Amino acid sequence: MANTRERWDRDIDVLFSAEEIAARTAELGREITAHYEGKPVCVIGILKGCFLFLADIVRTIDLPISTEFIGISSYGNETESSGVVQITADLTRSIEGQDILIIEDIIDTGLTMRYLLDNLATRRPNSIKVCTLLHKPEGARVRVAIDWVGFEIPNKFVVGYGLDYAGRFRNLPYIGVYHGAT
Numbered sequence: 318m319a320n321t322r323e324r325w326d327r328d329i330d331v332l333f334s335a336e337e338i339a340a341r342t343a344e345l346g347r348e349i350t351a352h353y354e355g356k357p358v359c360v361i362g363i364l365k366g367c368f369l370f371l372a373d374i375v376r377t378i379d380l381p382i383s384t385e386f387i388g389i390s391s392y393g394n395e396t397e398s399s400g401v402v403q404i405t406a407d408l409t410r411s412i413e414g415q416d417i418l419i420i421e422d423i424i425d426t427g428l429t430m431r432y433l434l435d436n437l438a439t440r441r442p443n444s445i446k447v448c449t450l451l452h453k454p455e456g457a458r459v460r461v462a463i464d465w466v467g468f469e470i471p472n473k474f475v476v477g478y479g480l481d482y483a484g485r486f487r488n489l490p491y492i493g494v495y496h497g498a499t
Contacts, residue, residue: 328497346377
């Protein structure tokens with residue numbers, strides 16, 4: 318395994334281990350369960366980066382849930398958000414009258430989340446809450462309400478556990494700072 322690590326993820330410094338992520342995810346699931354007190358929730362995952370976090374967190378939420386996905390991009394193949402938000406895949410069902418829980422991998426500038434919150438509000442849900450695995454407060458350009466945060470991180474480019482650089486590194490079981498793009 319050491320040779321494999323040396324070959325393809327040598328430019329990554331581990332920030333959060335798989336064990337730390339699992340423990341925090343379970344804690345978030347308990348908090349979300351307590352907040353909704355048995356009410357049904359529609360969980361909306363933001364593709365592509367949320368897929369591992371969403372899969373893990375929904376298994377810790379003890380509520381009747383449905384899932385939807387929306388694809389949004391503001392990075393392309395860059396390490397900083399362009400600020401231009403693009404919907405790459407929309408929801409497949411109406412969310413009108415439902416309690417919505419957005420699951421995001423990372424919120425940094427806030428521009429993508431602000432756009433999404435405004436967009437989803439026009440679809441008349443009962444409520445919208447946000448849970449993000451990572452938050453970069455130093456990178457914020459706009460303020461958005463975040464109801465649950467897994468970890469706050471420095472203003473560094475991170476990969477792993479669903480987060481990528483140009484489509485790579487999503488499969489890492491940990492989250493790390495990527496130095497290869499600098």
